[in-house]
Amino acid sequence: MxxxxxxxxxxxxxxxxxxxxxxxxxxxxxxxxxxxxxxxxxxxxxxxxxxxxxxxxxxxxGLIDCHVHLAFDAGPDPLRAVAEADPGELATAMADRAEQMLAAGVTTVRDLGDRDALTVTLRDAIAAGTATGPRVLAATAPLTSHGGHCGFLGGEVTTDDEIRARIARNAEQGADLIKVMASGGALTPGGPRMWQPQFTRDQLRLIVDEAARYGLGVAAHAHGTDTIEHCVTAGVRTLEHCSWRTAEGIVYDPPTARRIVENDIAVCRCVSGDWRLFLEQMGPERAEAMAGVIRDMRKEGVRFIAGTDAGVPGARFGDYVGMLEFFSSLDFSHAEILDMATVHAAHALGLTDTxxxxxxxxxxxxxxxxxxxxxxxxxxxxxxxxxxxxxxxx
Ligand SMILES: [Zn+2]
Structure with a gap:
């Protein structure tokens, strides 16, 4: 040996x-x-x-990136890049991205949305030693509403039966967890706005219960303040983004934040390495509001985990440290930041061996x-x- x-x-x-x-x-x-x-x-x-x-x-x-999309190219139009890619070329590009992340010290990644379960194939090749990359946890196609956020990945569902069928299919394809787009997002033209819910509270509960039947936890993309509350009530394992948006702007809800802490739900507040540019585009007022809720959550004791959302526009693979520096800019200590990237991330992902x-x-x-x-x-x-x-x- x-x-x-x-x-x-x-x-x-x-x-x-x-x-x-x-x-x-x-x-x-x-x-x-x-x-x-x-x-x-x-x-x-x-x-x-x-x-x-x-x-x-x-x-x-080794560092852990809790939120990546290996199928996306970090270019301006990931939707087209994914939809038009030849499956073989896409698989090669995904393997390259995984290798790049490993070279940057990331030994575990959680992929939160791909097409045709391509990440499962890559995960298995890495585990077998025929490809080089971090350990991969794969969500496969995220559940989303019809015409909703990232529907182009194949996970559109409307009825309860469709929800059950999609989760069964993801589990059968080898998913390590279930991802749900609980609120709208920015990537999909014509989809719901970021603060708008894509599922009812009952549907979110159904998703968590169905996933649990296959032994899988749920990661919920949740921007909306109401949606965040619904996800907490449903029992998701991690909240992605968690930006507390409403039609009127950012509205933080301390009681929900307290339940996030009590229920040991981790928050993956994704930022790309290019966050400085992103904040500039936001303008000082909105940037301060965004920073303010992160500070509020931290004060409440919310456990943050590190994620880059690598693959979405501007979020490059291999710029993990740039993301960590965002938290440093909010006065998180280096020890806290390293814990987000390692021990807390592993706990949130249910990994007891890394x-x-x-x-x-x-x-x-x-x-x-x-x-x-x-x-x-x-x-x-x-x-x-x-x-x-x-x-x-x-
Ligand atoms: Zn994402």
């Missing part, structure tokens, strides 16, 4: 306030088998085991120059990436 002992100036075992100075991690096959100081492990581990010493570097859990560094965990690890607890920018200086113990570009 392949073994390697990796040592670095700092090992962030996770949560991010747990750091071993001059630490080391023993990797055996796909798993972590020992964690400690470099001095201890250097003595206890057999001399014939290869050493990878990383002076001036930090070793931490997101921290401990014996028995998958060896999803990155080594970066410097120390990300001091500067997030150091996450751009990737030295090594291991996914389930497999080194990339070592």
């Amino acid at each position: 392949n073994k390697v002992l990796i040592s670095a100036d700092h090992v962030i075992t996770g949560p991010a306030d747990r750091v071993i100075t001059r630490g080391a991690v023993l990797v055996e096959g796909g798993s972590i088998t020992a964690v400690g100081t470099a001095a201890e492990l250097d003595t206890s581990v057999e001399p014939e085991v290869p050493r990878l010493a990383c002076p001036g570097a930090t070793l931490l859990p 997101g921290t560094i401990a014996p028995g965990m998958r060896a999803d690890l990155i080594v970066v120059d410097g120390n990300p607890l001091e500067s997030l920018d150091s996450l751009r200086a990737i030295r090594h990436v291991l996914t389930a113990g497999r080194p990339i570009g070592m």
Whole structure:
């Protein structure tokens, strides 16, 4: 079995306030088998085991992107790009994007909407070792209303029977979770507005219950304040965007936020690496309102998880750190931000074997120059990436 002992100036075992100075991690096959100081492990581990010493570097859990669309090209018209793409070319492009994300230190991605379950095929190829990329969790076609947000991906439903049939189909195609477009979005011409609900409260409950019959959780795209409340009542696992919109602008609802906390629902407040430009386009007033509700949620104790929405217009693959810097601009500490990207993300995704560094965990690890607890920018200086113990570009 392949073994390697990796040592670095700092090992962030996770949560991010747990750091071993001059630490080391023993990797055996796909798993972590020992964690400690470099001095201890250097003595206890057999001399014939290869050493990878990383002076001036930090070793931490691989990053997790909780919201991507591998089928989208990040160009101005993803709808056309997906609808017109040849399936073979699209599959190749998706594999390239996955590889790019892994090279940027992202060892797990949750894909929240594709066509023809293409992500499942890629997920299985990566798991089998015939393709290189992060571990993938796939939602396949998101449920949406007729003519609704991202209906072009094939998940349009109207009646309860159609809801049941779509969830059964996604499960049969190998989905790891169910995604519902609970409110409108910005991508689909003629669809409902972002604050408008696409499903009733009862339908959302049906979606959560049906998904649970297949052992699947639900991620809900929810911009509208009413929709967010309906999703919380229905029992979704994560809220995507969660921007508290109404016809009159942003209206934050503290009681709903408290229930988000009590019910352990994570909020994936997606932003692309290009958020500065996005805020400029929004104008100072709306940008401040948006920032204000994120601060309010944080004060309430809402658990945020990291997601880029990579693939939608302007959200490039491989610009994960740019997204993290948005939260830094809102005065989140670096430790909080690293937790969003690792331990909290893993918890929200229901993954118990990644997101921290401990014996028995998958060896999803990155080594970066410097120390990300001091500067997030150091996450751009990737030295090594291991996914389930497999080194990339070592
Ligand atoms: Zn999305």
